[in-house]
Amino acid sequence: MKAQTINAEQVKAAIEAAVPGCRVELLHNGSPSAQHSLVLDHEHAVEIAHFLRDDAELRLDFCSNVTGVDWLDTEISEKVKTKKLVDGVETEVEEVKKTTVPGRLEAVYHLFSMEMKHGPVIVRLRTGNRTDDVRVPSLTPVWRSAEFQEREVFDLYGVVFEGHPDLRRILMWDEFTDHPMRKDYVAPADDDEPLHAAAGERAR
Amino acid sequence: MSVEIAEHRMTELTSDPEGGQLLEISMGPHHPSTHGVFRMNVTLEGERVMRLKPVFGYLHRNHEKIAENASYLASIPYTDRLDYLCSMTNNWGYALSVEKLAGIAVPERAEYIRVIVAELTRLQNHASLIGFLMQDMGASGTPLMYAFREREKILDLFESLTGSRMMCNYMRFGGVRVDTSPEWLDEVRALVGRFPQFLDEYEQLLTENEILMSRTQGVGVLPRELAVNAGVTGPMLRASGVNYDIRKVDGYGVYDRFAFRVPLGEHGDVYDRYMMRALEMRESLKILEQALREIPAGPVIDPKTRLRGLRPKAGEAYGRIESPKGELGFFLISNGTTEPYRYRVRPPSLINLTVLEDMCLGRSVADVVVILGSVDIVLGEVDR
Numbered sequence: 320m321k322a323q324t325i326n327a328e329q330v331k332a333a334i335e336a337a338v339p340g341c342r343v344e345l346l347h348n349g350s351p352s353a354q355h356s357l358v359l360d361h362e363h364a365v366e367i368a369h370f371l372r373d374d375a376e377l378r379l380d381f382c383s384n385v386t387g388v389d390w391l392d393t394e395i396s397e398k399v400k401t402k403k404l405v406d407g408v409e410t411e412v413e414e415v416k417k418t419t420v421p422g423r424l425e426a427v428y429h430l431f432s433m434e435m436k437h438g439p440v441i442v443r444l445r446t447g448n449r450t451d452d453v454r455v456p457s458l459t460p461v462w463r464s465a466e467f468q469e470r471e472v473f474d475l476y477g478v479v480f481e482g483h484p485d486l487r488r489i490l491m492w493d494e495f496t497d498h499p500m501r502k503d504y505v506a507p508a509d510d511d512e513p514l515h516a517a518a519g520e521r522a523r
Numbered sequence: 524m525s526v527e528i529a530e531h532r533m534t535e536l537t538s539d540p541e542g543g544q545l546l547e548i549s550m551g552p553h554h555p556s557t558h559g560v561f562r563m564n565v566t567l568e569g570e571r572v573m574r575l576k577p578v579f580g581y582l583h584r585n586h587e588k589i590a591e592n593a594s595y596l597a598s599i600p601y602t603d604r605l606d607y608l609c610s611m612t613n614n615w616g617y618a619l620s621v622e623k624l625a626g627i628a629v630p631e632r633a634e635y636i637r638v639i640v641a642e643l644t645r646l647q648n649h650a651s652l653i654g655f656l657m658q659d660m661g662a663s664g665t666p667l668m669y670a671f672r673e674r675e676k677i678l679d680l681f682e683s684l685t686g687s688r689m690m691c692n693y694m695r696f697g698g699v700r701v702d703t704s705p706e707w708l709d710e711v712r713a714l715v716g717r718f719p720q721f722l723d724e725y726e727q728l729l730t731e732n733e734i735l736m737s738r739t740q741g742v743g744v745l746p747r748e749l750a751v752n753a754g755v756t757g758p759m760l761r762a763s764g765v766n767y768d769i770r771k772v773d774g775y776g777v778y779d780r781f782a783f784r785v786p787l788g789e790h791g792d793v794y795d796r797y798m799m800r801a802l803e804m805r806e807s808l809k810i811l812e813q814a815l816r817e818i819p820a821g822p823v824i825d826p827k828t829r830l831r832g833l834r835p836k837a838g839e840a841y842g843r844i845e846s847p848k849g850e851l852g853f854f855l856i857s858n859g860t861t862e863p864y865r866y867r868v869r870p871p872s873l874i875n876l877t878v879l880e881d882m883c884l885g886r887s888v889a890d891v892v893v894i895l896g897s898v899d900i901v902l903g904e905v906d907r
Contacts (some may be wrong), residue, residue, distance in 0.1 A: 327820040348839055349836055350623075350624050351624070351836075352839070352841075382754055384852050386867040388856055433765055436772050439841060441841070459825050463749070466753075492580065499585055500585070500587065
C-alpha cells in the first residue's frame with residue numbers, strides 16, 4: 320500500500336474555501352516528481368497552517384522537513400516580436416527584452432499526515448527581498464518539528480521567523496555574522512583566522 | 524486527545540523556594556555519554572533537571588554547501604559520512620531523491636540488493652545502539668562487545684561487497700555500483716540464519732534484566748501527540764505508539780512485497796525504545812529472509828544511466844526513506860545544470876532531539892544520559 324499523493328490544486332481550493340481573503344499561489348514543478356507547491360501569504364500563513372493540520376480530510380499533523388532556498392536576482396531575457404515602422408514599412412522586428420526578477424529567500428515546508436498516511440503537501444513562504452525584508456511568520460507554534468529547522472534556516476540563510484520561541488543560531492557560533500548557505504557567500508580567505516579570533520575573544 | 528497538549532512545551536518547572544540555588548552545568552561537548560561532540564546546558568536544582576538546552580554545531584562542515592558545489596554523483600561518498608554508522612541507507616536516501624528528480628528507473632535486482640544491505644545496516648545499527656545504551660547505563664563492556672562482535676560480521680560482508688567497512692559508497696542513482704556474487708549472498712544467508720541466536724542471547728541478558736527495567740521504565744516518557752507534533756520519526760516515534768514506518772507508508776523500493784510487522788510501544792519510555800530496536804531486528808531478519816529467497820537475476824544498473832554529468836530537468840524533488848534512526852529525507856532543486864541548486868538533508872537525529880528537553884525535565888542527570896542514549900543520534904548527521 321503506497322502513500323496517497325495529494326493534488327496540490329485541491330489543497331489550494333480547500334484552503335481558499337476555509338480561509339477567506341488568503342492569497343495562495345500554485346507553483347508548478349517541472350520535474351518527474353511532480354511535487355507542486357503552494358506559496359502562502361504572510362498574513363494568513365499561520366491560520367492556513369492551523370487549517371492544514373486540523374482539517375479532518377487533510378490532517379497534515381507531521382511537518383517533516385523545513386528548509387531555506389536562496390534565489391539570487393536573475394535576469395531573464397526573452398525574445399519579443401514587435402511590429403515597428405522601418406523606413407515607412409511595418410515590419411516585424413525581434414527584440415531582446417530583459418527583465419530582472421528580484422532575489423528572495425524562501426522557507427519550504429514538507430507536510431505529511433501520520434494519521435491519514437498521505438503527503439507531501441509543500442508550502443512555501445517568501446521574503447520580500449534578500450537584504451532588509453527577510454521576515455516571514457514562524458510555523459513553530461503549529462508544528463514543533465519546525466523549531467530547530469527554522470533556527471537552522473535563520474542561521475544559514477538569514478530568514479527571520481516572527482513568532483519563533485527561541486530564534487538563535489544553531490550550527491554556526493553566536494559571534495558569526497554572515498549566512499553561509501547564501502549563494503553569494505564568500506568564505507574568508509584564511510579559513511582559520513576568524514574562528515581563532517572569535518575563540519580568543521570568548522576566552523578573554 | 525487534544526492537540527493543544529502537543530502545541531505547547533511541557534510546563535516549565537518552578538523551583539522549590541526552599542530547594543536552594545540553581546546550578547548550571549555544561550555536559551559535553553567531550554563527554555563519553557554524548558555519543559560524539561554534543562553539548563547540553565543543563566540547569567539543575569539539586570539532582571533535578573529544570574532546563575536543558577542542546578548546543579549543536581561542533582561537527583558542522585556545511586555538507587549541504589559542499590554538495591551544492593559538486594556534481595550529483597560526487598555527493599554520494601559525502602552522504603556516507605552523515606550518519607557514519609549507516610552509510611548504506613544514507614546512499615539510498617540520496618539515490619532515491621535523485622531518481623525522483625530525474626525520473627530514473629532502478630532494475631529489480633538492484634532494488635533487492637538495496638533492501639538486503641539496508642536491512643543489514645539496520646541490524647548493526649540497532650545492535651550497537653542497544654550496546655551504547657547499556658554502556659550509558661553503566662553496563663560497561665559486555666553488552667556493547669556482544670553487539671560489536673555481531674556488527675563486525677556485517678561490516679565484513681560490506682567490506683567484501685564494497686571494499687569498505689563503513690564508508691561504503693555503494694549505491695548509485697539507477698541502481699548499485701557492483702553486483703553481488705552468489706557466495707556473498709550465501710554468506711548473508713548464513714548470517715541471517717545465525718543472527719536470531721545472538722538476539723535470543725542478547726535479549727535473555729537484557730530484556731527482563733531488573734537493573735535495566737528499573738533504570739528505563741517510566742523514564743523519558745514521550746507522549747504520542749508531542750511525538751507527532753515534534754516530527755519525531757523512527758523507532759522513537761513507534762515506541763510512543765504511532766504506527767508510522769515509511770517502508771510501509773511509502774512502500775519505496777520493493778518493500779511492499781515483503782511481509783513484516785511494525786512493532787509499536789505503549790508507554791513511550793526508554794524501555795519501549797529499547798524494545799523497539801530489539802523487535803525491529805527480528806522483523807529485519809524476516810525481510811532479509813524473503814529478499815534473499817526472491818532476489819531475481821538481472822542487471823544491477825542500466826548501463827545507459829548517466830552517472831557523470833547528470834543534468835536533471837529544472838524542478839525539485841523530496842525523497843525519503845526509513846533509515847534506522849528515522850525519516851531520512853533529501854530535498855533537491857535542479858536548475859538544469861550538473862550541480863544541484865539546492866541540496867538539503869532532513870536529518871532524523873537532529874529533529875528527534877527537539878523533544879530532548881521535554882523528556883528530561885524533572886529527571887536526574889543520570890537519567891538524562893540514558894534518555895539521550897535512547898534517542899540514537901550520530902553527530903555527523905546532526906551537525907552535517
